[in-house]
Amino acid sequence: MNDHETTEPGQDGQGAALVPAASHDHETLPASLVTDPDHFANPGLPPHVHRAADDYPAAAKRAERQVATMFGLSMLFTLVFLVSYFAIPDEATFFFPGIGLAKTQNVVLGLSLGFAIFLIGIGAVHWAKTLMSDVEMVEERHAQASTPEQRAKAVTTVSEGVASTQVNRRPLIKYSLGGALGLFALPLGLQVAGSLGPVNVEELKHTIWDPKDNGGKPIRLMRDPEMTPIRLDEVTNGSVFHVMPETLQKYIDEGKGVLEAKAKAAVILMRLDPDLITVPKAKDWGVDGVLAYSKICTHVGCAVGLYEQQTHHLLCPCHQSTFDVTQDCKVIFGPARRPLPQLKIIVDDAGYLVAPQGFMEPVGPSFWERAR
Amino acid sequence: MNALAARRRHPAAIAVLLLLGLLVTGGAYSFLAPKDAKAAAPTAAADAVAQGKDLFVANCATCHGVQAQGTKSGPSLVGVGAASVDFQVGTGRMPLPGPNIQAPKNKVKFDDEQIAALAAYVAQLGPGPSVPDSKYTTVLQPGTTENNKAIAEGGEIFRVNCAMCHNFAGAGGALTRGKYAPSLQETSPRHIYEAMVTGPQSMPVFNDMNLSPEAKQKVISYLKAQEAETNVGGLTLGNLGPVSEGLFAWVFGLGILIGCAVWLGKKAA
Numbered sequence: 001m002n003d004h005e006t007t008e009p010g011q012d013g014q015g016a017a018l019v020p021a022a023s024h025d026h027e028t029l030p031a032s033l034v035t036d037p038d039h040f041a042n043p044g045l046p047p048h049v050h051r052a053a054d055d056y057p058a059a060a061k062r063a064e065r066q067v068a069t070m071f072g073l074s075m076l077f078t079l080v081f082l083v084s085y086f087a088i089p090d091e092a093t094f095f096f097p098g099i100g101l102a103k104t105q106n107v108v109l110g111l112s113l114g115f116a117i118f119l120i121g122i123g124a125v126h127w128a129k130t131l132m133s134d135v136e137m138v139e140e141r142h143a144q145a146s147t148p149e150q151r152a153k154a155v156t157t158v159s160e161g162v163a164s165t166q167v168n169r170r171p172l173i174k175y176s177l178g179g180a181l182g183l184f185a186l187p188l189g190l191q192v193a194g195s196l197g198p199v200n201v202e203e204l205k206h207t208i209w210d211p212k213d214n215g216g217k218p219i220r221l222m223r224d225p226e227m228t229p230i231r232l233d234e235v236t237n238g239s240v241f242h243v244m245p246e247t248l249q250k251y252i253d254e255g256k257g258v259l260e261a262k263a264k265a266a267v268i269l270m271r272l273d274p275d276l277i278t279v280p281k282a283k284d285w286g287v288d289g290v291l292a293y294s295k296i297c298t299h300v301g302c303a304v305g306l307y308e309q310q311t312h313h314l315l316c317p318c319h320q321s322t323f324d325v326t327q328d329c330k331v332i333f334g335p336a337r338r339p340l341p342q343l344k345i346i347v348d349d350a351g352y353l354v355a356p357q358g359f360m361e362p363v364g365p366s367f368w369e370r371a372r
Numbered sequence: 373m374n375a376l377a378a379r380r381r382h383p384a385a386i387a388v389l390l391l392l393g394l395l396v397t398g399g400a401y402s403f404l405a406p407k408d409a410k411a412a413a414p415t416a417a418a419d420a421v422a423q424g425k426d427l428f429v430a431n432c433a434t435c436h437g438v439q440a441q442g443t444k445s446g447p448s449l450v451g452v453g454a455a456s457v458d459f460q461v462g463t464g465r466m467p468l469p470g471p472n473i474q475a476p477k478n479k480v481k482f483d484d485e486q487i488a489a490l491a492a493y494v495a496q497l498g499p500g501p502s503v504p505d506s507k508y509t510t511v512l513q514p515g516t517t518e519n520n521k522a523i524a525e526g527g528e529i530f531r532v533n534c535a536m537c538h539n540f541a542g543a544g545g546a547l548t549r550g551k552y553a554p555s556l557q558e559t560s561p562r563h564i565y566e567a568m569v570t571g572p573q574s575m576p577v578f579n580d581m582n583l584s585p586e587a588k589q590k591v592i593s594y595l596k597a598q599e600a601e602t603n604v605g606g607l608t609l610g611n612l613g614p615v616s617e618g619l620f621a622w623v624f625g626l627g628i629l630i631g632c633a634v635w636l637g638k639k640a641a
Contacts, residue, residue, distance in 0.1 A: 223582070225528050234579070236577055240577075308547060309576045315548050
């Protein structure tokens with residue numbers, strides 16, 4: 001605000017104690033700098049420079065008015081907030097230049113509240129900077145310890161207090177209190193220790209692609225979200241289907257646990273030229289180049305849905321882990337460390353794609369008990 | 373020459389040189405870049421396939437081969453269908469001016485009649501998806517309960533099948549190694565439909581047995597409804613989510629904070 005240089009009449013505002021940086025004449029350097037470069041003399045504080053408001057009552061009066069203006073404007077904005085809260089209809093919109101269509105009430109409430117607090121802040125800072133004393137002060141440290149008499153008195157007070165509780169004469173209270181406090185620590189620690197295990201590993205490994213969830217029968221692959229079965233001949237070359245198991249329908253009908261069931265069961269189904277598939281197991285677990293893989297990233301479990309038809313890469317949008325479908329979904333880029341688990345598929349008598357055995361390894365991110 | 377040599381260390385010399393270099397490169401590009409060869413003006417009697425073949429030989433055969441059999445520079449077009457041609461040429465992606473990681477949306481080089489002729493020529497090379505029936509590319513307008521339901525279902529299909537690449541708002545997004553899923557905003561319903569059926573470039577195919585024509589219509593209607601919706605949130609910042617919003621907050625939010633901190637630390641005069 002008041003960025004004018006110094007006001008001390010006739011004095012160089014930059015402080016005479018500092019070595020002039022622009023000087024090319026080395027002989028003007030202080031002797032201490034030339035003779036002993038390892039020890040710099042303490043330059044001390046630069047001389048105090050007076051502000052305009054310190055010397056001229058008119059400037060001080062002006063600063064006072066500026067501070068009061070800011071506080072006054074703050075009041076005005078608060079009033080704008082109060083009035084507009086009731087006055088502006090909820091559905092009103094207006095065109096904010098450079099920003100676009102905006103909801104009037106949001107903009108006015110936000111700006112008025114923001115300026116109300118901002119003006120209080122800059123008013124206070126301006127007041128401190130222009131009018132309050134800015135003279136540099138030195139405050140010496142003092143000893144922090146109390147006097148020996150005071151310390152002795154404090155020790156006596158504590159000893160007398162302990163003696164008055166009779167705790168040393170009455171061991172029953174002493175030990176029962178110790179027991180009560182000691183035992184009370186257990187519930188606190190138990191919550192931490194209890195959350196460390198044991199974990200239901202089978203639940204982590206289980207997905208609803210397990211044929212046991214379908215009475216031992218192979219599970220049909222269904223389109224997500226329509227939940228209609230998929231015929232082999234519908235999966236043309238270059239196609240990608242987002243798949244859920246037939247067993248999900250039960251959860252949808254019941255309306256319970258749908259997301260939990262879906263979270264691990266998501267599968268992506270693609271068809272590519274069978275000759276491109278380099279891993280025999282991957283080819284065997286598919287049908288004529290139709291392959292099904294878990295859609296849950298082995299890094300931290302995002303849905304790996306970005307399939308590039310020409311490169312046969314599957315990309316995870318969260319951390320750019322890239323899986324090569326032609327190499328059994330091997331990781332070719334990014335932080336994931338394991339390939340996506342493949343789901344074996346066959347064709348049933350009616351021509352629909354089914355999964356006969358579920359996932360042979362846990363899907364999704366790693367956990368400690370994964371290999372057990 | 374001496375006058376030039378004397379000024380070679382002038383501070384502006386590097387800028388002038390750069391500008392000159394850019395001008396020469398740009399000029400040379402515009403001169404050497406492939407031009408649209410004009411096929412012999414078709415007579416009114418010439419049928420569409422013959423006209424399409426002429427256009428094809430003049431504009432596409434360099435990469436796709438004279439018989440559209442494909443070459444090292446371009447894939448075979450046998451069996452890609454009329455829908456492919458209508459999408460690629462109708463959005464200006466083809467003819468491609470030069471080799472590129474991905475054919476970007478561009479100025480359309482042909483008129484509707486020429487595109488139809490090209491499509492007719494490519495369609496008779498082998499069976500493939502045809503240009504969709506206008507029944508399915510008609511946008512369902514929100515308002516009636518039935519249409520609103522269809523648009524909501526379209527949104528659900530979009531989020532499962534398309535949003536991972538094309539972004540929740542259809543604003544597009546990055547793929548691997550410089551490829552990207554383009555924005556769907558301001559794309560015509562017919563071209564959206566054709567892209568789903570044909571799977572251009574990196575995009576997988578969503579044939580009519582995967583997403584029925586009705587489902588595709590719902591997706592298109594959802595996209596258009598979303599586009600037409602009044603957004604009163606101010607700047608969308610490209611609907612790109614945390615990246616552009618974070619950048620905005622860092623640049624403007626921190627800029628204001630730094631400005632305040634500098635003022636706070638300044639001694640009053």
